Amino acid sequence: MSLQLERVGRTFAGKAAVQDVSFRAEPGEIIGLLGTSGCGKSTLLRAISGLDTEFDGLIEINNKKVDDIQKTTGFMFQEPRLLPWLNVLDNVTFGLEGNREEKKKKAGRYLESVGLADSEKLYPKQLSGGMAQRVAIARALATSPEILLLDEPFSALDAFTKMQLQDLLLEVWRSYQSTMVLVTHDVDEAAYLCDRIIVLRGQPGKVEREITITEPRPRERGSSEQAAYKAEILASLDLTTDTA
Amino acid sequence: MAKNQSEVSGVFTTGSKSQPSTIKPKSPFTHPLLLGSIFPALLVVVWELLSRSEVFPAYQLPAPSVILETIVGMAEDGTLWGHVGITFYRVLMGFLLGTAAAVVLGSLVGFYKHAEALFDPLIQAFRSIPSLAWVPLFILWMGIGEPSKIAMIAVGVFFPVYLNIVSGISGVDRKLIEVGKMYGLNTFQLVRRIILPAALPSFLVGLRSGLGLGWMFVVAAELMGASQGLGYLLVVGQNTLAPETIIASIVLFAVIGKLSDWVLKKLETRTLHWQDRAAKS
Numbered sequence: 001m002s003l004q005l006e007r008v009g010r011t012f013a014g015k016a017a018v019q020d021v022s023f024r025a026e027p028g029e030i031i032g033l034l035g036t037s038g039c040g041k042s043t044l045l046r047a048i049s050g051l052d053t054e055f056d057g058l059i060e061i062n063n064k065k066v067d068d069i070q071k072t073t074g075f076m077f078q079e080p081r082l083l084p085w086l087n088v089l090d091n092v093t094f095g096l097e098g099n100r101e102e103k104k105k106k107a108g109r110y111l112e113s114v115g116l117a118d119s120e121k122l123y124p125k126q127l128s129g130g131m132a133q134r135v136a137i138a139r140a141l142a143t144s145p146e147i148l149l150l151d152e153p154f155s156a157l158d159a160f161t162k163m164q165l166q167d168l169l170l171e172v173w174r175s176y177q178s179t180m181v182l183v184t185h186d187v188d189e190a191a192y193l194c195d196r197i198i199v200l201r202g203q204p205g206k207v208e209r210e211i212t213i214t215e216p217r218p219r220e221r222g223s224s225e226q227a228a229y230k231a232e233i234l235a236s237l238d239l240t241t242d243t244a
Numbered sequence: 245m246a247k248n249q250s251e252v253s254g255v256f257t258t259g260s261k262s263q264p265s266t267i268k269p270k271s272p273f274t275h276p277l278l279l280g281s282i283f284p285a286l287l288v289v290v291w292e293l294l295s296r297s298e299v300f301p302a303y304q305l306p307a308p309s310v311i312l313e314t315i316v317g318m319a320e321d322g323t324l325w326g327h328v329g330i331t332f333y334r335v336l337m338g339f340l341l342g343t344a345a346a347v348v349l350g351s352l353v354g355f356y357k358h359a360e361a362l363f364d365p366l367i368q369a370f371r372s373i374p375s376l377a378w379v380p381l382f383i384l385w386m387g388i389g390e391p392s393k394i395a396m397i398a399v400g401v402f403f404p405v406y407l408n409i410v411s412g413i414s415g416v417d418r419k420l421i422e423v424g425k426m427y428g429l430n431t432f433q434l435v436r437r438i439i440l441p442a443a444l445p446s447f448l449v450g451l452r453s454g455l456g457l458g459w460m461f462v463v464a465a466e467l468m469g470a471s472q473g474l475g476y477l478l479v480v481g482q483n484t485l486a487p488e489t490i491i492a493s494i495v496l497f498a499v500i501g502k503l504s505d506w507v508l509k510k511l512e513t514r515t516l517h518w519q520d521r522a523a524k525s
């Protein structure tokens with residue numbers, strides 16, 4: 001499904017959080033939203049998801065204006081947001097339809113790929129932060145949404161798990177050709193996963209640059225091409241003076 | 245080192261679930277039942293001794309053994325079951341009635357803004373009336389029989405249950421509701437799959453405090469006029485100058501009140517095992 005934003009902005013109580021954001025995502029494209037914290041990335045995702053309808057501008061999915069929640073859109077929130085009264089398995093099956101056995105099988109598959117096959121019976125209170133986030137990823141992927149919104153999905157994970165799950169995300173993307181909008185802080189992640197990166201800056205956040213990554217997949221994490229893209233992204237964020 | 249620690253914590257904590265029970269050497273001296281019985285047992289022994297040595301005059305404070313004899317005596321001649329039964333019946337009926345009303349009104353007010361504007365001010369105004377003040381009016385309306393007693397108990401039960409349902413429903417985390425919305429749940433499904441389970445802890449707290457008030461109100465109702473029941477025993481004891489009857493009745497109130505609360509508490513731990521609460525040590 002294609003996704004189009006035209007001059008989208010959002011104002012909270014007279015104060016603009018994000019302004020004038022336009023971009024188009026073709027079906028199956030992975031768009032990265034990159035920017036410092038507070039520049040309105042989560043706000044944009046909420047507008048696309050239909051949870052927030054008070055934004056300015058126009059958002060279209062498949063060239064049809066949306067101002068409501070779409071069943072075909074999946075959202076992985078910045079926090080895991082697991083339902084505390086359901087165990088891990090039931091949390092993953094929460095949004096699935098069909099008979100119980102099928103749901104369990106499907107959820108089990110995704111739990112296995114996030115490395116939690118033997119934690120099915122645990123309750124959220126028994127999970128570490130990273131485990132909870134992996135359950136949330138399994139839950140978001142299990143419904144195989146046509147548009148998948150991901151708000152810093154891997155931020156609470158260690159480097160190894162993070163790489164593993166990035167590859168899982170790409171695997172899901174290959175089978176379902178979901179259109180994805182991925183919010184991230186992580187320059188490596190953006191360069192590795194995205195087809196296009198929209199760099200937001202400032203408060204209110206505005207589009208600073210759009211960087212297209214033409215490198216074909218599978219990409220190699222340490223390659224010189226990746227390094228060049230990362231340098232370009234970093235330069236556009238203009239963080240060099242801060243991080244030095 | 246790890247083994248060592250688990251032994252140490254086994255001594256100082258009573259029920260930490262994280263450790264497998266097989267390696268935890270549970271000390272019998274820290275069992276909660278035992279710890280909790282130390283002071284009551286001591287009190288009863290001292291009381292018995294003081295009463296036997298006639299420091300407390302028997303016509304004011306009879307010995308625990310005398311009170312136990314009174315209860316056993318009532319059990320043997322069969323009057324005990326009638327008293328306990330009718331009191332329990334009144335509390336149960338009042339509790340069910342008050343809870344039912346609270347569930348209906350509480351859900352309306354919790355879910356619908358308009359219902360809140362419509363009912364809540366009135367309910368809050370009624371809440372500020374001490375519930376016992378209704379007694380004469382209820383007796384006037386419904387006579388001295390069962391209906392007025394049950395109505396009183398129901399009024400006592402209603403408020404805590406109502407307040408907890410309303411706060412439970414309106415306190416549901418907006419973020420969890422959003423999760424449900426993203427999966428395309430309609431209002432009914434949202435209520436069933438997210439709001440009700442999330443409001444359940446608060447509802448159960450309401451039930452327990454409602455039940456506590458129910459026991460309080462049954463005493464008041466039976467003191468006003470009854471021909472049977474534990475509250476009636478209190479009156480009888482007073483009129484016949486029999487403190488052992490009064491204290492026996494008090495003990496029975498304590499026991500069945502505690503038992504009924506224990507049932508609700510069991511229900512609570514069963515249904516709320518998922519809650520992430522701090523364990524005391």
Ligand SMILES: Nc1ncnc2c1ncn2[C@@H]1O[C@H](COP(=O)(O)OP(=O)(O)O)[C@@H](O)[C@H]1O
Nearest residue numbers: 012013017035036037038039040041042043044
């Ligand atoms: N519901 C809200 N009410 C008021 N201000 C908000 C709300 N949500 C976000 N904001 C503000 O909008 C700005 C952008 O927030 P957010 O989108 O969460 O940033 P990011 O996800 O990029 O870190 C922040 O200044 C934040 O304070």
Ligand SMILES: [Mg+2]
Nearest residue numbers: 041042078151
């Ligand atoms: Mg954010």
